[in-house]
Amino acid sequence: MAIRVAQWATGAVGRAALQELIENPDYQLVGVLVYDPAKAGQDAGALCGLPPTTGVLATSDKDEILALAPDVVIHAASKAHAVETNADDICRLLAAGISVITTTSYNHLPTYGAETEATFVEACQKGQSRFHAAGENPGFMFERLVATLTALCKKIDRIDLYEATDVSAVDSRPMLVDLMGMGRPPEDVSIDSRHAHGRGRTPRTQPAADQAARTATRTR
Numbered sequence: 001m002a003i004r005v006a007q008w009a010t011g012a013v014g015r016a017a018l019q020e021l022i023e024n025p026d027y028q029l030v031g032v033l034v035y036d037p038a039k040a041g042q043d044a045g046a047l048c049g050l051p052p053t054t055g056v057l058a059t060s061d062k063d064e065i066l067a068l069a070p071d072v073v074i075h076a077a078s079k080a081h082a083v084e085t086n087a088d089d090i091c092r093l094l095a096a097g098i099s100v101i102t103t104t105s106y107n108h109l110p111t112y113g114a115e116t117e118a119t120f121v122e123a124c125q126k127g128q129s130r131f132h133a134a135g136e137n138p139g140f141m142f143e144r145l146v147a148t149l150t151a152l153c154k155k156i157d158r159i160d161l162y163e164a165t166d167v168s169a170v171d172s173r174p175m176l177v178d179l180m181g182m183g184r185p186p187e188d189v190s191i192d193s194r195h196a197h198g199r200g201r202t203p204r205t206q207p208a209a210d211q212a213a214r215t216a217t218r219t220r
Contacts, residue, residue, distance in 0.1 A: 001065070002025065002026060002028040003026060003027050003028065003072060004027075004028050004030050004068075004069075004070045004071045004072075005021050005027050005028065005029060005030065005070050005072045005073070005074060006029070006030055006032065006033065006045070006065050006070040006073045006074070006078060006091070006093060007021055007029070007031070007032045007033070007067060007071075007072065007073075007074050007076070008033045008065065008073050008074060008075040008076060008077070008212060009033060009034070009035060009040060009078070010034050010047045010048065010058070010075040010076075011076065011077075011078055013076045013103050013216075014049040014074075014076035014077075015047060015049070016048075017074045018032065018047060018048040018051060018074075019048040019049065019102075021030035021088035022044060022045060023075065024052070028055050028074075029054060030056065030068050030070050031048065031056065031059065031060060031064065031065050031068045031070060032044045032056060032058040032059070033058070033059060033064075033065045034047070034058045034059070034060055034062070035060065035077070036060075037060055039058050039060075039095045040058055040059055041057055041058065041059075041156055042056050042057065042058050043055070043056065043057060043058075044056040044057070044058060055141075056131045062089065062092075065093075066092070066093065066096055066098070066149055068206045069096070069097070069098065070098055071098070071099065072098070072101060073098055073099050073100050073101075073103065074099070074101050074104070075089070075090060075093075075102035075104060076102070076103045076104070076199075077089070077104060078104075079105065083109050084108075086102075086104050087106075087112070087116060087119070087120075090106070090120070090123075090131070091120060091123040092101060092123075093118055093127075093129075094120070094123035094126075094127050094129045094131055095122075095123040095126045095129075096127055096129075097127040097128060097129055098127065098129055099129045099130040099131070099132075100129070100130075100131050100132070100180050101132045101136055102132070102133050102134065102135075103132075103133075103136055103150070104133070105135070106120075106131075106133040106144050107133040107135070107144070108143065108176055109114075123195055126137065129157050136198075137199070141163075146159060156211045167180075167182075170185060
């Protein structure tokens with residue numbers, strides 16, 4: 001019997017996942033959650049470059065996805081929003097008995113604090129569901145690859161990790177400036193800066209940040 005799945009978010013990562021869910025006979029796509037109102041009502045196939053013949057129409061109503069009671073939700077929502085509810089959404093699904101695989105950065109829950117970690121654990125226990133955080137980057141390349149490679153070493157004096165990403169095709173100020181900090185001085189980019197943005201505070205170097213984002217999206 002095919003696994004009943006729903007796709008949560010259809011950005012670059014979500015579209016790739018959605019295509020697999022449609023084409024792989026091991027899965028039965030039952031629902032698609034979108035954040036863009038313009039995508040609501042469209043056939044799932046049309047959202048990921050396939051023929052619009054799935055019969056599954058996208059919705060922007062989270063309650064509709066929960067009501068479908070899929071076995072698994074593939075969660076691919078971005079964190080690059082002033083108000084993001086990813087942890088709440090995931091835990092709500094888990095508590096409802098729906099297992100979740102996410103590509104959002106939840107590979108190491110203690111990073112988010114003991115309270116957040118406990119909330120995830122309690123949601124899984126309540127719904128008898130499972131949670132798995134996947135993702136290539138974030139997820140593996142940054143969080144796990146270097147740590148994994150240390151197993152080959154007898155002695156480690158120092159670890160340097162440098163990340164280089166081509167964002168020339170990413171036309172998103174929330175992603176490049178507000179989340180990743182491009183164009184902002186180091187003192188503006190801290191563990192708290194992302195949360196400050198969510199409360200409506202504006203970075204001190206707004207013009208420079210906007211220019212950095214425009215330059216990044218034009219340059220290859």
